[in-house]
Structure formats: structure tokens, C-alpha cells
Amino acid sequence: KNEVEQSPQNLTAQEGEFITINCSYSVGISALHWLQQHPGGGIVSLFMLSSGKKKHGRLIATINIQEKHSSLHITASHPRDSAVYICAVRYTGNQFYFGTGTSLTVIP
């Protein structure tokens, strides 16, 4: 079974804190995506990774292919970062497999 595990499921942080969300998968992948979903909102793609590290502003995503693990980091967190963050992987086929998401709340 192509499982995608995220942790933690829920996360509350104070504004300004450094946040890490983790994603583990079971077999080799073609690509891993980090997605963001605000309450009642659509889904936005933050990153697509197949190796290494990417950075957009305060967001950093890393992937370790050998360990089958990815992390999403948020530096200097802000209340507007409050959202559900979803990890999605694609194996060699056309389908994506999704984690159940991490619900982040950043308190002012």
C-alpha cells in the first residue's frame, strides 16, 4: 500500500515560532508536493520536490530520498500561516497519494 504519513496532525504555535511539519512515505517516488489549504478555501501548491531543498520566502521544504522523508519548515510564523498543510506524493504512475494533513494554528 502506498501510504503517506504526516505528523503532527494538529499544531498550535505562537507567532514568530519556527514550525516543522513532517511527511514520510513508503516506497520510492517521482515527486513530492506540499499543499496549503486555508479554511473553506481551495488548495494551493507550495512546493514540488524530487530532491534537495526549496525555499519560497519564509517557507522551506526539504526531502531526503534515502530516508523517504520530507519536511516543511515555516520560519517566523504568522497568523496568516494558519491553514492545513498537505503532503502528496507521486510514484511512477499518474496518481497522487495524499497525507491526511496537518492543521496549523498560529496564535498572535
Added chain:
Amino acid sequence: DAGITQSPRHKVTETGTPVTLRCHQTENHRYMYWYRQDPGHGLRLIHYSYGVKDTDKGEVSDGYSVSRSKTEDFLLTLESATSSQTSVYFCAIRTGEVTEAFFGQGTRLTVV
């Protein structure tokens, strides 16, 4: 957003009625997907398409059918809606083999 629009955005329908959701893209991308999102389950694949008239089933395809007669449109049909199909439905596209995935804004469907 890669020019994806879903319609309708909200719908309430009665059990047993047919419902069609539309996903439209403006950039001729090959791969299109329909997902449903339910609490505790995350996003689950219903059907996907890898070209005109080329579709395949996902993990929760029972009770759903799809059609793709044009590159830009991917239709999801609930032949006879049931309350278990109350969900938020997302369309997504993939722009290439190792490229981004983009999602529509979602359709909230309630079957009463």
C-alpha cells in the same frame, strides 16, 4: 492557478438525482484529476484522465463516472446521488511528468 475553474461551486441536490460537476482548464494540460475531500480521509482519487477519451479509475470510483471529450473539460457525473457522496470535490491538473499540480477551488456538494 493554471486557469482551472470548477462549476458549480456549491450545489444541494436530492438523493437519486444525477449531478454533473465540471472542471475546465485553459492551458491544454494533459492530466486531470477528480478528488473528494472528507474529514479524516484527506483527498481521495475518484477518476483521472491522461488525455481526451483516456480515463482511469481511482480508489473511490464507485457511483461516479467521468468524461473527457475535449482537452479543456473533465466532467464528473454522479449517476444517482447518495448522501454518502456529500463532500467537497476538487479538480486538479498536472502540467507534466515532473511538474506542479494545480487545484481548482472546490465544489461543495450536499446530497439531502
